[in-house]
Amino acid sequence: MARIIFGREERALLSEYGEQRRRLTGEALRGFNECALCLAPAREPMACKEGHLFCKACVLEYLVARKAKAKKASKAAAKRAKKAAKAAAKAAAKAAAGSAAVSAAGAGVGGTSTGGLSSAATGSLLEARTDALAVAASVGVAASSLASAPNAKGTALKEVDSVGGYWLPNMAPNVDADESGVVVADRTYVVCPESDHKLTFSSLVALKYAPVRTPGGESRHALPSYACSVCETAFRNGSKAVALRMCGHVVCAKECLGLVCADGGRCPACSERVMADPSAPRRGRDYIRLDAGGTGHLENDGERAEATAHRNYAVEIMRFRAGTGMVANASVLVVHAGSGMSADSGLPTYTELVEAGVPYARLCSESVMVSAPDEFWAFWSESVIEYGRARPHNGYNILRRWREERFTSHGAFFVVTTNVDGHFTKAGVVDDDHLREMHGRVTRWQCSRPCGGAGARWEVDDRDVSSLPRACAECGAAGRPAIRMFDDRGWLDDEAQDERHHSWWDAVDDLLETSETAKVVILEIGAGITVAKLRGMTEILAAQNPGQVQVVRINPAYPLRDSDDDTRGFVSIATTGLDALERIDAWLQKLDES
Incomplete structure (x- = not known):
């Protein structure tokens, strides 16, 4: 099933959506373990410095694609700048030629008089000169808009892309077939799809969760492994979790992170030292607070609009x-x-x-x-x-x-x-x-032995405790509810x-x-x-x-x-x-x- 998750551009647009502000309420609908790119449970999960979650394959593909797009856009911008400069020089030459022709015509008749030229010829020359100057002016404007085009070192572009990596259908750019407009990246580096910070593969942290376990202790391999690496408590939507930057182990944000600090800054899962100063752990340097992602709900308190909760109303x-x-x-x-x-x-x-x-x-x-x-x-x-x-x-x-x-x-x-x-x-x-x-x-009881007699099962009245016989009518053994208990061998x-x-x-x-x-x-x-x-x-x-x-x-x-x-x-x-x-x-x- 296709799913819609807004990116940072859409969250910025929400401030102008009026009624939609009041409808986007509640907790994150997107799962805490879902990749911010493919929106499915993350495989080989990795996190950026802001705590946004990605599949390893997804974020690698995203980085490669965005870098290629920026490089292609830079080349196209440089080509357009060269073409504009050439057109400007040609227009300037044409304007100069027109000006020289008018001057020569004036000199032939004694300066300011049009003398030997007809009024039609004079008008034609003036019109040519005016057209040339207009072309030069328009080309000059185009050239000035590309003045900040990237040089050989790839300097950042200015006055460029207004459409980011994600956009609403009604915000798609309209470019005619005969136009040369190209949507380019607004930076020479790649930004995180969930925020504005620079994103590189080397800055990502590979996350390590513990297997989710049943009360009996065995690992539930059918479930994705999203549990705390220390206490093995399964994470869920709303759980506060952090990833230790040095080793990647994910732990509970309060109790288990406190255990790391108490143990001299060593990770209980791998014994690696993960904190320079355990007495004052720093977010970003020592650990990353993992974020659930999703669409921001905007609340306007009269001074500013702030994303205070996460819920994707469209997905819901x-x-x-x-x-x-x-x-x-x-x-x-x-x-x-x-x-x-x-x-x-x-x-x-x-x-x-x-x-x-x-x-x-x-x-x-x-x-x-x-x-x-x-x-x-x-x-x-x-x-x-x-x-x-x-x-x-x-x-x-x-x-x-x-x-x-x-x-x-x-x-x-x-x-x-x-x-x-x-x-x-x-x-x-x-x-x-x-x-x-x-x-x-629970209203059906049985013999605890069980004896297998005709009276070994009976119904009870759940409104009257006195109706609960404590013994089997057939053999006298203790009665018990006919429900399946843990490690139950006597349940009928x-x-x-x-x-x-x-x-x-x-x-x-x-x-x-x-x-x-x-x-x-x-x-x-x-x-x-x-x-x-x-x-x-x-x-x-x-x-x-x-x-x-x-x-x-x-x-x-x-x-x-x-x-x-x-x-x-x-x-x-x-x-x-x-x-x-x-x-x-x-x-x-x-x-x-x-």
């Missing part, structure tokens, strides 16, 4: 339009919902629980059932009641309405979720025949639900094989990277059916594609699930009205 609108078009033209819609979908109902995500100090990984494990049964029971009985209090947000109502009005054919709408809140059935979005709960449901999956899910995908595969026009859209909402199974499933299905399976990924922190596969048919929307669903629904209603 285009992505919502693309996502809306995919949903509108889909033959089949499958929703892949992660914890971000539940978060809009007020339920905490895994990351929020960990940040709040809740030992969720330990409480959500089989071992604590044996080692601390009372603690396990207290936590999960309270969790059941908490899930019961939460109410499905408006996004569920929107999905239910889409199923009822747009995807009316049997099997045209399916939901796969890792959430255990049961909101998709509670809100009436789908029934169990069109639902796959990959981690179970809903095999009938899993079988229906596989049968549904088999039917979809048959549809794709028999119909070239059929489109399947995966609407992935709030699937994070901590438990990335759902994200992986989305990308595998898209890769197996290129062109026919399209993806709309909605995630405020990780909207980008994890793999390096072709991103065509893949739309990233950086916002919450509820916000995205309400805005896409509004776009769909506009389409229906038109």
